[in-house]
Amino acid sequence: MTKYVVVTTFHTKGYNQYAQKFINTFIKTWPKEITLYTYAEDCQVLESAPNLVVMDLHASSPELVTFKKTWKDVPKANGDVSKDPIRSKRRDAGKGFKWDAVRFSHKVYSIFHCAKISNADVLIWMDADMICHTPINLDKINSLIPKDKDLCFLGREGKFSECGLYSINLNSPSALNFLRQFQQVYDHAESGIFTMAEWHDSFVFDEVRKTVKLNELNWTAGLIKGEGHPLINGPWGAYLDHLKGGRKSEGKSRATDLVVDRIEEYWKN
Secondary structure (H helix, E strand, C coil): CCCEEEEEEEEHHHHHHHHHHHHHHHHHHCCCCCEEEEEEECCCCCCCCCCEEEEEHHHHCHHHHHHHHHHCCCHHHHCCCCCCCCHHHCCCCCCHHHHCHHHHHHHHHHHHHHHHHCCCCEEEEECCCEEECCCCCHHHHHHHCCCCCCEEEEEEECEEEEEEEEEEECCCHHHHHHHHHHHHHHHCHHHCHHHCCCCCHHHHHHHHHCCCCCCEEECCCCCCECCCCHHHHCHHHHCEEECCCCHHHHCCCCHHHCCCCCCCHHHCC
C-alpha cells in the first residue's frame, strides 16, 4: 500500500484565520492511514489526532533559519524590486508576492524537511488555507496520484503553476533529483532563485521542473488558462476548496470561480 504524507505550514495569524479549520476538516475527511505534518511557525497547535504530527518549523529546518537570517533585511527578497535594474522596469514590479522569497521559503523548506524524515512513498503538499469539504478514500487518492508519476500538480497555460497542491513521488530518483535541485536554488539563492525572472515558490517550482526529466501528471491540463482557480475546477475540487487571497475572510471560494459544474453538496450553495 502506498504510504502518503500531507505537509503544510502556517504562522500564528494563519493558524487562527484558516489553518485550524483545515486541520479539523482534514482529520474528519481524510483516511486515518495518511499523516498530516504541520510545520508551525512560532505558534501552538491545539488539535490532536493519531495521524497529526506537529513540527516546530524553525527547530526542524536550520537551513530555513539561515535563509531568513541572510535575506530578512534585503528588500528584493521581501517583495521590493524597486532598486532592481531589470525587474523594477516590469509592469508587474509592484506585485510584491512575486518577489517575496522569504515569505514562500517557509513552505519549501517544510517540504524539504518532511521528505527527509517521513519515510513516505508520496509527499503531498497542501496549503493551509484549504478546506477538506468531502470525504476521500485511499482508492480515489491512488487514482489521482498514479504510482508511475514523479510529480503531479495543477498547471495553468501561459502562467506559473498553482502550487497550493502537488505531490512528489519519494521513491523516484528523478523526483528526488528534482527536490535536491529545488532546495539548492534556495540554499544558494544568489546564484539560484535570484537569477530567475520571479522568485515566488510557484515560479521557482516550474523553473526547476524544466531542468529535470520527470514523468508528470498535470491535474488540470487543458482546463484552466491564464488566471483561473484550477484546484476547485479540477478533480480535486470534489474534495477540496482553496481559499486563495480574499477568500480566506469570505470562508469559501466564489460562485464565479467555478467554470465547471460541481455536483458535490458543498458547492450547491
